[in-house]
Amino acid sequence: DADVTQTPRNRITKTGKRIMLECSQTKGHDRMYWYRQDPGLGLRLIYYSFDVKDINKGEISDGYSVSRQAQAKFSLSLESAIPNQTALYFCATSDSGRATDTQYFGPGTRLTVL
Amino acid sequence: AQSVTQPDIHITVSEGASLELRCNYSYGATPYLFWYVQSPGQGLQLLLKYFSGDTLVQGIKGFEAEFKRSQSSFNLRKPSVHWSDAAEYFCAVGANRGTGANNLFFGTGTRLTVIP
Numbered sequence: 307d308a309d310v311t312q313t314p315r316n317r318i319t320k321t322g323k324r325i326m327l328e329c330s331q332t333k334g335h336d337r338m339y340w341y342r343q344d345p346g347l348g349l350r351l352i353y354y355s356f357d358v359k360d361i362n363k364g365e366i367s368d369g370y371s372v373s374r375q376a377q378a379k380f381s382l383s384l385e386s387a388i389p390n391q392t393a394l395y396f397c398a399t400s401d402s403g404r405a406t407d408t409q410y411f412g413p414g415t416r417l418t419v420l
Numbered sequence: 421a422q423s424v425t426q427p428d429i430h431i432t433v434s435e436g437a438s439l440e441l442r443c444n445y446s447y448g449a450t451p452y453l454f455w456y457v458q459s460p461g462q463g464l465q466l467l468l469k470y471f472s473g474d475t476l477v478q479g480i481k482g483f484e485a486e487f488k489r490s491q492s493s494f495n496l497r498k499p500s501v502h503w504s505d506a507a508e509y510f511c512a513v514g515a516n517r518g519t520g521a522n523n524l525f526f527g528t529g530t531r532l533t534v535i536p
Binding site for chain 1: 424429452454456461462463464465466469471510514515523524526527528529
């Protein structure tokens, strides 16, 4: 089984709808991250979490919120989706806060907002 | 501020040919540098990383990268490309914000096409 899983893998929704993307990990890592990937822009950090009590904004947090329900679960919500949130979303984990740490990525969720 | 530049958006090579993907970084402190690969429909997988020591780093799948501080570069190389290497490649710099955060700053990626 994969260490980092994301659901759903694909989602099409309409403008104004609320949507939640879920991430689960079995690696036992404290740190979890949400990124979005856009063509030509690489990956940009939306939110990150040190543990269940600690949530931090990344580079592009506007329009998004997150919830860390447990060490293993980190959800990303779009309260009112808009078309420019159409992107590929990745969840990632790491063992600690060291800048040398490897991050482990899920397979991604492709979100389309019409 | 930290940043990563990958000058080549798309590269096409023949199977068996050598490969070099370019990466330049900007970072005020000691850089921690990574190369990740994203195969079609997959998440990102670490190929290799550099944070100290020998400037030539060996990774998985026969890849290597060389850190050159004087050129602010961390180019990825492979002597003989296989068709399965077709993917998108991302260079990243790891920056610790001093609050316990380990954040990766990614380049825009280079898409590799391999022709038979």
